[in-house]
Amino acid sequence: MTKATLRTWTATLLCATAASGAACKSRKSKPGDGVAAEPPATPISALEVRAVTADLTAPDAAAAYWKNVPRGLVTLMAQPMVTPRPETTTTEQITVAAVHNATHIAFRLSWKDDERSEAGRLGEFSDAVAIQFPMRELARTPVMMGAPELPVHIFHWRAQYQRDKEQGKPTMLTLYPNMSVDMYPMEFKEAAGGTVEQQEGFSPGRAEGNPQAYQKSGIDEIIAEGFSTSAVQAGHSGSAHGVWANGTWTLVLTRPLAIDGGSVIAVGSETGVAFAVWQGGKAEVGSRKSVMMSWLPTRVL
Amino acid sequence: MSKVKNWHLGREIEYPYDDHRPKRQWAIVFDLNKCIACQTCTLACKTTWTSGKGQEYMFWNNVETKPWGGYPLAWDLRILEKLGRQDWGAKGEYLGKTLIEAAPPNERVLHFFPTDEDWMYPNVGEDDCAGGTVDGGMHLDALPHDRWFFYLPRTCAHCTYPACLAACPRKAIYKREEDGIVLIDQARCKGYGECVRACPYKKSMYNPYTRISEKCIGCYPAVEQGIQPQCVVNCIGKIRVMGFISPPGQSRRDNPVDYLVHEKGLALPYYPQLGLEPNIYYIPPIHADRDYLKQMFGPRVEDAIKAYRELPDDPRAQGLLCLIGSTDRIIHKFDVKQGTAFGYDEQGAELVRVPVTETVIERAAFDSKLGAARHNTP
Ligand code: SF4
Ligand code: SF4
Ligand code: SF4
Numbered sequence: 001m002t003k004a005t006l007r008t009w010t011a012t013l014l015c016a017t018a019a020s021g022a023a024c025k026s027r028k029s030k031p032g033d034g035v036a037a038e039p040p041a042t043p044i045s046a047l048e049v050r051a052v053t054a055d056l057t058a059p060d061a062a063a064a065y066w067k068n069v070p071r072g073l074v075t076l077m078a079q080p081m082v083t084p085r086p087e088t089t090t091t092e093q094i095t096v097a098a099v100h101n102a103t104h105i106a107f108r109l110s111w112k113d114d115e116r117s118e119a120g121r122l123g124e125f126s127d128a129v130a131i132q133f134p135m136r137e138l139a140r141t142p143v144m145m146g147a148p149e150l151p152v153h154i155f156h157w158r159a160q161y162q163r164d165k166e167q168g169k170p171t172m173l174t175l176y177p178n179m180s181v182d183m184y185p186m187e188f189k190e191a192a193g194g195t196v197e198q199q200e201g202f203s204p205g206r207a208e209g210n211p212q213a214y215q216k217s218g219i220d221e222i223i224a225e226g227f228s229t230s231a232v233q234a235g236h237s238g239s240a241h242g243v244w245a246n247g248t249w250t251l252v253l254t255r256p257l258a259i260d261g262g263s264v265i266a267v268g269s270e271t272g273v274a275f276a277v278w279q280g281g282k283a284e285v286g287s288r289k290s291v292m293m294s295w296l297p298t299r300v301l
Numbered sequence: 302m303s304k305v306k307n308w309h310l311g312r313e314i315e316y317p318y319d320d321h322r323p324k325r326q327w328a329i330v331f332d333l334n335k336c337i338a339c340q341t342c343t344l345a346c347k348t349t350w351t352s353g354k355g356q357e358y359m360f361w362n363n364v365e366t367k368p369w370g371g372y373p374l375a376w377d378l379r380i381l382e383k384l385g386r387q388d389w390g391a392k393g394e395y396l397g398k399t400l401i402e403a404a405p406p407n408e409r410v411l412h413f414f415p416t417d418e419d420w421m422y423p424n425v426g427e428d429d430c431a432g433g434t435v436d437g438g439m440h441l442d443a444l445p446h447d448r449w450f451f452y453l454p455r456t457c458a459h460c461t462y463p464a465c466l467a468a469c470p471r472k473a474i475y476k477r478e479e480d481g482i483v484l485i486d487q488a489r490c491k492g493y494g495e496c497v498r499a500c501p502y503k504k505s506m507y508n509p510y511t512r513i514s515e516k517c518i519g520c521y522p523a524v525e526q527g528i529q530p531q532c533v534v535n536c537i538g539k540i541r542v543m544g545f546i547s548p549p550g551q552s553r554r555d556n557p558v559d560y561l562v563h564e565k566g567l568a569l570p571y572y573p574q575l576g577l578e579p580n581i582y583y584i585p586p587i588h589a590d591r592d593y594l595k596q597m598f599g600p601r602v603e604d605a606i607k608a609y610r611e612l613p614d615d616p617r618a619q620g621l622l623c624l625i626g627s628t629d630r631i632i633h634k635f636d637v638k639q640g641t642a643f644g645y646d647e648q649g650a651e652l653v654r655v656p657v658t659e660t661v662i663e664r665a666a667f668d669s670k671l672g673a674a675r676h677n678t679p
Pocket of ligand 1: 456499501579
């Protein structure tokens with residue numbers, strides 16, 4: 001390969017991306033965006049989940065039942081237990097409300113984030129939130145990702161996964177609109193009658209069946225027994241929808257009260273929840289996050 | 302933090318995991334005096350491993366022109382700048398801090414995080430001596446220092462103490478027991494990019510299509526069959542040899558890599574001060590600026606250049622350099638006898654033999670038998 005050829009080759013592949021600007025970075029919000037105005041919230045040390053008569057199978061941040069539900073403020077801090085961790089706390093508070101209807105439980109969360117980030121290109125990360133439930137004894141389960149024999153059940157929503165659900169998994173061209181590529185051998189395989197498996201062989205993450213490499217349906221359901229152990233579960237029992245407007249994310253996550261092989265919440269019982277928030281625009285991902293230092297006691301009325 | 306032995310630095314260093322050297326360690330030696338930046342290695346790797354979606358920008362093997370070039374841009378300057386001035390002692394021991402030792406309390410490794418744009422100019426600075434158009438002349442004349450440059454081919458160094466592995470909070474990166482090759486588990490990685498941040502050599506790369514990270518795999522499927530990596534066997538300049546390096550105390554005189562690194566001190570690790578014990582070794586380019594070379598290869602650079610200059614008096618080393626690039630197989634042992642260099646596989650079977658000095662054959666310019674004139678092409 002001569003230098004000239006290589007240059008042209010890389011130029012076509014790469015330099016085009018520079019001109020495309022911040023296609024997938026942050027976006028300005030449209031005012032309103034379907035979220036009801038927020039009633040004031042006060043700091044809480046426990047959460048009450050009131051019963052409502054409504055369909056809770058789909059997330060709905062604007063539903064009327066939220067108007068009568070108390071909203072509590074919960075304090076978060078930079079994840080302090082394992083490195084790498086944020087230098088300072090990026091998300092200091094999250095506002096929480098919750099309702100149930102005897103089969104489902106829904107959480108309405110909101111937190112400040114100046115910049116909407118959905119990730120996509122190199123070095124970009126997504127805004128995200130996680131709600132965690134204990135799977136066994138609450139009192140013994142560590143709030144930081146559980147422990148061996150004391151698993152936790154996590155619903156992890158990412159703006160990136162929501163975009164996947166709504167618009168499909170971005171192609172390279174959506175991420176880098178001005179890029180051009182001479183050819184992908186995998187596509188020649190298709191033209192020549194190659195199988196999907198043969199094509200996926202060119203994409204190690206997909207060949208290995210890594211869920212990151214496939215279209216997401218909004219949230220990941222994860223079971224963990226301590227740091228570095230989280231494993232994404234197949235299938236989905238919960239669903240979530242987030243809206244970013246005026247520097248605030250508002251998100252509703254709903255899930256069945258009882259999930260086979262996951263966490264089970266009984267009406268009339270006391271359990272606990274915990275939240276974590278990531279600001280993609282501040283390069284937060286993985287263990288770089290804001291978390292709660294203890295479970296939020298939760299009474300399901 | 303554990304204390305582990307880093308022989309590049311002549312001292313113990315801090316590392317998050319215990320010392321555990323693999324059974325043997327993959328290594329490549331490059332003779333930088335011979336690299337011509339043809340990029341054949343780059344494309345050999347590219348066409349073999351990274352022709353898929355999300356890999357468009359990836360060069361697990363790249364060749365950059367020093368001192369200006371860098372892929373991603375200025376990777377070395379930026380990490381050196383972050384680390385700040387550090388010193389070596391008189392006996393070649395490192396007195397400074399490694400990237401793990403210098404990490405702030407909230408990080409595992411001192412690092413910089415390249416942006417998207419930083420990866421877009423893999424060939425910046427290559428042969429960039431002209432001042433724009435041809436009539437612009439040589440802009441090198443305007444530089445306030447001597448004219449020198451060299452080509453630096455780079456792969457992942459399959460470090461003994463990888464920063465990528467140390468930084469991964471999901472423990473998705475592992476170092477193979479059988480050959481020391483460092484791999485990212487493509488089923489377990491979640492694309493946090495901690496390895497992309499932490500690897501100072503920037504050899505861990507994010508794939509925006511699969512949304513997880515990837516890196517040079519040391520061509521392990523070939524290595525498992527006793528074959529050298531693609532970027533090595535396709536090297537036009539025959540400047541590279543892949544083999545297994547022993548720790549210094551266990552060096553074998555008949556192991557090509559041990560011989561070049563330990564026995565002759567000809568080949569040196571690059572930026573050893575970063576503390577990862579990288580396993581790609583370079584015979585330094587003897588005409589480049591010495592201070593620059595010292596910064597890149599450490600205090601033993603003068604000795605390595607001296608050893609290189611003495612090669613004409615060393616038939617064994619000459620023979621070994623002739624073996625480089627003469628076989629696709631991994632040479633586990635070599636020998637030089639009566640003007641011939643021999644390469645052997647692990648079982649001791651002969652792989653290749655080459656003359657240390659090629660026979661010169663003189664033939665008449667005109668071949669009367671064929672009725673044709675000969676051209677002076679080999
Ligand atoms: S060179 Fe970088 S990617 Fe390769 S093993 Fe070392 S730290 Fe990891
Ligand atoms: S060893 Fe193999 S995977 Fe690594 S750079 Fe060379 S050709 Fe590419
Ligand atoms: S193929 Fe060999 S000579 Fe050519 S650029 Fe690569 S290392 Fe240098």
